[in-house]
Amino acid sequence: MIGYASEMRATELRTGFSSSRRTFFRSAGALAGGALLARYAPAGTAEAVLNATARQAGAQPDPVAAMRAQMGATPIESTALANRLVMLSGPGGNVVVLHGPDGKIVVDSFVQPAWPRLKALLDGLDDAPVRTLIDTHWHFDHTDNNASFRAAGAGIVAHENTKTRLSQPHDLLGMHFEPSAPAALPTETFGATRDIRTNGQEIHLLKVDSAHTDTDIFVHFATSNVLHMGDLFFNGFYPFIDAGTGGNINGMIDGADRALAMSDATTKIVPGHGPLGDRAALQNYRNMLATVRDRVRAQKHGGKTLADVQAAKPSAEFDAAWGKGMMSADAFIALVFSTL
Numbered sequence: 001m002i003g004y005a006s007e008m009r010a011t012e013l014r015t016g017f018s019s020s021r022r023t024f025f026r027s028a029g030a031l032a033g034g035a036l037l038a039r040y041a042p043a044g045t046a047e048a049v050l051n052a053t054a055r056q057a058g059a060q061p062d063p064v065a066a067m068r069a070q071m072g073a074t075p076i077e078s079t080a081l082a083n084r085l086v087m088l089s090g091p092g093g094n095v096v097v098l099h100g101p102d103g104k105i106v107v108d109s110f111v112q113p114a115w116p117r118l119k120a121l122l123d124g125l126d127d128a129p130v131r132t133l134i135d136t137h138w139h140f141d142h143t144d145n146n147a148s149f150r151a152a153g154a155g156i157v158a159h160e161n162t163k164t165r166l167s168q169p170h171d172l173l174g175m176h177f178e179p180s181a182p183a184a185l186p187t188e189t190f191g192a193t194r195d196i197r198t199n200g201q202e203i204h205l206l207k208v209d210s211a212h213t214d215t216d217i218f219v220h221f222a223t224s225n226v227l228h229m230g231d232l233f234f235n236g237f238y239p240f241i242d243a244g245t246g247g248n249i250n251g252m253i254d255g256a257d258r259a260l261a262m263s264d265a266t267t268k269i270v271p272g273h274g275p276l277g278d279r280a281a282l283q284n285y286r287n288m289l290a291t292v293r294d295r296v297r298a299q300k301h302g303g304k305t306l307a308d309v310q311a312a313k314p315s316a317e318f319d320a321a322w323g324k325g326m327m328s329a330d331a332f333i334a335l336v337f338s339t340l
Helices: 002-015 019-040 046-056 063-072 112-125 146-151 160-166 249-262 279-301 306-312 316-322 329-338
Strands: 077-082 085-090 092-098 104-107 130-134 155-159 170-172 175-177 188-190 193-198 201-207 217-221 226-228 268-270
Touching: 063 112, 063 175, 077 268, 085 112, 092 112, 092 217, 092 226, 104 112, 112 146, 130 146, 146 155, 155 160, 155 201, 160 188, 217 249, 249 279, 268 279, 279 306, 279 316, 279 329, 306 329, 316 329
Parallel strands: 104 130, 130 155, 155 188, 226 268
Antiparallel strands: 077 085, 085 092, 092 104, 170 175, 193 201, 201 217, 217 226
16 A cells, blocks of 8 residues: 555656645536536526536535635645746646745745745745736636735736736636635736846746636746746646636637747746646647547537537547546537537
8 A cells, every 4th residue: 555655646746736636626627517518408407417516526515615625735846947947836726936036926826725835935945025926817726825925025917807807706616706805906917918027037928818718828937948828738638718707719729829839849838737848748738629629619510519519529539648637528528619
């Protein structure tokens, strides 16, 4: 058992995908799939479908608190990217930190329960204060510690749509989110681009057309050839697409194409979730998205229902490699179908 446990832990460290995060992703994926199936189910069956998937996912009276607790328990792992540039993975979307005498720049912020450990880790990098937090998009597993960063003295930079979405209530993956408190909102927003020069690094923030959401940005550490894609890139498993806040499969593919055009063989590409990637990994992801999209679109345009398309298994050749994360194959196909 000890050898087996050690092997499993080694696998988690290689993939950057721990068992607690698998639990979160599978639970959330079941709820997402249930919501989409309910949308396309015959009248009168939607409630039964959602109730069944909520039970399958182990839904709690407060699903947000349950998800925060599950994700917050995940250890934080650190991967060096370049001089003074590190990736942190674990309790939420992947975080990137640039540290140096000008102050720390942090991209995304994990979930609330991880804040004490994240703050201790940041303090241990050097004596400089946290100056800026950048939100790659509005989802809670990337913005949950906005208020904590503000309290620590940091400003928050995000696309203007992120501030709008955080100011609204949302129902997402079986969870209800009230509008964020004023202290958790971005302090500076931008439209198309925003440049930051600090600690010897040129950082380019670039808005991406509606893809995962309508709030997504790339964070390009140009000097070090590191690109943080947020949830435009799920490395190693099918992505979630938030159609309720502007996401769609065509935008996801366009975003991947834009990132490929910005990268080369030496670019380190940070996904929103999953292990550190490179251009080859992103190309594989883009090819999977486009192949599934094309097959689903052809069948939908041919008059097939969602159930027909799922039964045809248009993603079958990818399921073993990509279907073990948040989204099952059927749930992913439902997302693609609904956003075409």
